[in-house]
Amino acid sequence: MKVHEKSKGYHEGAKDYVSGRPGYPAEAVTWLREVIGVVPGKKVLEVGAGTGKFLRTLKDAGGDIVALEPIEEMRAELVRAFPDVTALSGTADEIPLPDGSVDAxxxxxxxxxFATSSAVAEMRRVLTPGGMLGLIWNGRDESMPWVAALSKILDRREGDTPRYLTGAWRKVFPAPGLEFVGERHARNSHVGTVEQVVVKRTLSVSFIAGLPAEQRNEVESEVRALIARTPELAGGGEIAFPYETSMFAYRKV
Structure with a gap:
């Protein structure tokens, strides 16, 4: 599978990704254990593991973890942070593992x-019978006005970049040999300084990180202007950036 051109920002912004992205709520650990079956003694593969942001949550759940990540710079950050995790180079539709080799x-x-029929079929291939596919995202809670304003700054630059919010990923389902089990949603927040959770978070977005320097600086200027005119952000202290975590589960049949 060819890596999408707009993902090149991850090559350049791997370190910002680590600090600028939110973690996952306690409900995600519960979901992994109760629905996806990530428990000690089970083998779980994370596809598109990036810098390893989700690995802490997987470790809290338990299980033997394998991480798959095609982008060298992201994988290097993952290996540095989690030297005990098996990290593989590969893509979602060319997973270097045998048939039926992972439980989740x-x-x-x-x-x-990588929401394609071939990628879904490949992930199903490596699952054991009855194994689970779990998809999880953190989406910005745009019910807060300043978050909605920040989204508008980003949306103007997204182009054809694949995004969770468009819902285009749903088009590959229903998929042969997979049954939908259910979905869960939980509130989440990224607590930190405005610089970290607003500025760095924005600059870590793939299609922003991949912009020419002049355009990237323009985005940063717009974000800083938004911060300056927003009382709850202008103080520069610690804030809680609101998110909704969405979780979807499918079983191999």
Whole structure:
């Protein structure tokens, strides 16, 4: 599978991705254990593992973890942070593992990049009978006005970049040999300084990180202007950036 051109920002912004992205709520660990079956003694593959942002949550759930990531710079950050995790180079439709070799496959903040029939079939291939496919995303809670305003700054630059919010990833389902089990939603927040959770978070978005420097600086200027005119952000202290975490589960049949 060819890596999408707009993902080139991840090559350049891997370190910002680590600090600028939110983690996952406690409900995600419960979902992994109760629905996806990620428990000690089970083998789980994370496809599109990036810098390993979701690995802490997977470790909290338990299980033997394998991480698959095609982008060298992201994988290097993952290996540095989690030297005990098996990290593989590969793509969603060319997974270097045998048939029926994992009990669960999870994609965290990633499935929209490779939402194709061939990728879904490949992930099903490596699952054991009855194995689970879990998809999870953190989406911005745009019910807060300043978050909605930040989204508008981003949306003007998205072009044809694959995104969870468009819902285009749903078009590959229903998929042969997979049955939908259900979905869960939970509130989440990214707590930190405005610089970290607003500025760095924005600059870590793939299609922003991949912009020419002049355009990237223009985005940063717009974000800083939004911060300056928003009382709850202008103080520069610690804030809680609101998110909704969405989780979807499918079983191999």
């Amino acid at each position: 496959v999870v994609c965290a903040q990633a499935f929209h990049w």
